[in-house]
Amino acid sequence: MNSFNSLHYHLHTDLALEARDLVRGATGREISGVSEEQQTFPHCSVTIIKIMDENAEKVMGKPRGTYITIEAPELKFKSPDVQQSVADVLAQHLKNLLQLTGQETVLIIGLGNWQATPDALGPSVVQNTLITRHLFQHMPEAVENYQSVCALAPGVLGITGIETAEIIRGVVEKVQPNVIIAIDALAAANISRLGTTIQIGDSGITPGSGVSNKRAEISYQTMGVPVIAIGVPTVVNAALIAKTTLETYFAKFSQGKQHPVYIQETITDVFEPFHGSLIVTPREIDDLIQNAGRTINTGITMAIHQKVPQEELQALI
Template sequence: MLDSKFLNAMNISLDLALEAREIIRGETGQEIPGVRVDKDTYDHATVTTVHIEDQNAQTIMGKPVGKYITIEAPVIKENNQQAHREVAEILAEQLKNLINLPMELNVLVIGLGNWNATPDALGPKVVDQCLVTRHLYNYAPQELQGGMRPVSALAPGVLGTTGIETAEIVRGVVEKTRPSLIIAIDSLAARSVDRIATTIQVADTGINPGSGIGNKRAGINQETMGVRVIAIGVPTVTHAAIIAQDAIEKYINSTGGQPGDASSAIKNVLEPFGSNLTVTPKEIDILIEDTAQIIAGAINMAMHPGISPEDYGYYLH
């Protein structure tokens, strides 16, 4: 069974708090002290909220103290627009509960990732479909309806294409526009291939761009930005090392052998890639489009409850 020893040996961190809890509970056989879990079930989704409540739990989980909401919805991978709308509504409700701001306050939406790399393009694609209204308050107030909030949005790119740390760009925008909240969207890495494009995590702790695939970037959180940050992420890749480990264990178990530590052998195989190879499905372009539409729809519903989705097209550029 995949365990923390293997993850540490391969230098793999888990983006999903739900997966981190599953592995630690599997090793200890009991709930983690300082961690509380709530679960709700809907027609097309299961919502699990992991509360990390103290510093001890933070150390064990490797996640900051805060709330991590995971929406598991395999229906996202199906061509079912009505089900996608229901998942968006569930996400919108979770966002509304976390936002908790007067309607006149400004919100900044940040689409993290590289628009030139499909598995990493989720953030920019969400921003493309977000209903931005901050400029209308200054230049076209007559176009506004009741129940709309000032929203601005930015896809800042990645260090490799801009030469600038993403956190530096975001911090500069925050200093100029002074939002009361940041919503950051990013692609994640999952432990399980089943969670690719079927799981949405919402966290009130901010985000570290690229952390799940070994890129240690400056964090986008309340400490670095001076404003609350809600992070929305969807797994779009998984680690080749994890797939290899799972395959080895299944083979050994099927032949009656005993599973062992395969980390050294896997490292050798992945050495040409610095032991850091990630894998994504061939249909990732379609999955990114669908998840981006769901997340953008949820953000629009949460930000602008006074207008219907049918009216979004009037405001989208």
């Protein structure tokens, strides 16, 4: 188990689905305190993982809660039909987590750096969010069937000099939302998940944790209101690519008998000049961000404004 803990520490993933696979691969057994449910849809599959106790939190390296992973390989292509289909699935699961009655204020937070494309998913979603909070005061008749929504892209510490969590706390104190939806770019362990996987979680989020730049947590414990996190992997640690390559090689030529600890030592030696922090993103990242951002924005809009006809929402977004 010690060998796994070391490996898990160096080869981090933001996805609960991948964390589960890493633990299974290292221990060879199911994880106590973790449940799993599978669903299949026309353009995507869904895995719902629930981390239910303290032991499961430690083993998985993630806080207790529900993690819904939508895998949609076709999302990498600019297909309106695929995006709408995935957005419908996202909206349904988001509705179940939000449990809105129609009287709440929703604060949407776009985490990340709008100046760095792989980290610009959150700001991209906020830029296209349907904002209504101000209209309830100035044009209440126009938003009769809508939910009160406000949004913010607070930037990153290196640009603002202020911790993101501090900015959000200040806004929460003033606006007093009933729930926060935080969107952020994630780090994955598998290259094929970049831009094609969406994770929804109800336990909050720690910005930058996937790229070794961990910032203050944004959660119910720190904000005082529920925080739903939505993320899409946009980067992979280069060490994970090397690990996958070596494991594939050994599996093919040595029947997989090489111990993972030796693989990790080799990877550490190779990436020593980068202190283990070399991050890789695909060259088509602009398109991936645009496709995923549009899908998430559509899903969030449908989940929040449930009383508004879909045709009307489509015209607005």
